Amino acid sequence: MTDITATELKERQSQHTAPVIIDVRETWENEESRIEGSRNIPLGELPGKLDDLKDLRNAEVVVHCKGGGRSASAKAFLQQQGFTHVRNLIGGIQGYQAG
Template sequence: MNDITSPELKERQHNGTAPVIIDVRETWENEESHISGSRNIPLGELPGKLDELEDLKHQEIVVHCKSGGRSASAKAFLVQHGFDHVRNLLGGMQGYQQA
């Protein structure tokens, strides 16, 4: 599935059609700034949280981090584990804040 841009995500949030958003940054980063409605699961904790995410396997999920690197890894990991609608937020939180 194609990745998503910050303007597209913001438009979908505004229209009430936002996907599930998972922030894979560390907890302290999420506490400094976060996307409204997002769920914080640091990348290192993602493998241990798969069971909790099972009901999201066929829903659209957007993963994000600070700039896009960790979330690209998270996307690949989730896809490997059967999640079929995962998108990376291009530019991460930095891009989102500038959009």
């Protein structure tokens, strides 16, 4: 599945059709700034949280971090685990806040 732009995500949020959003930054980063409705699961903790996420295997999931690097790793990991609709937020939260 293709990645998502900040503009598309904001439009989806305003239409109340936003996908599940997972912030893979560290907890302290999430506490400084966050996308409303997102769930914080730091990248290093993601493997241990797979059981909690099993209901999302076929749901649209957007992963994000600060700029896109960690979330690209998270996307690849989740796809390897059988998640079928994972998208990376292009530009991360920096792009989201700038747009």
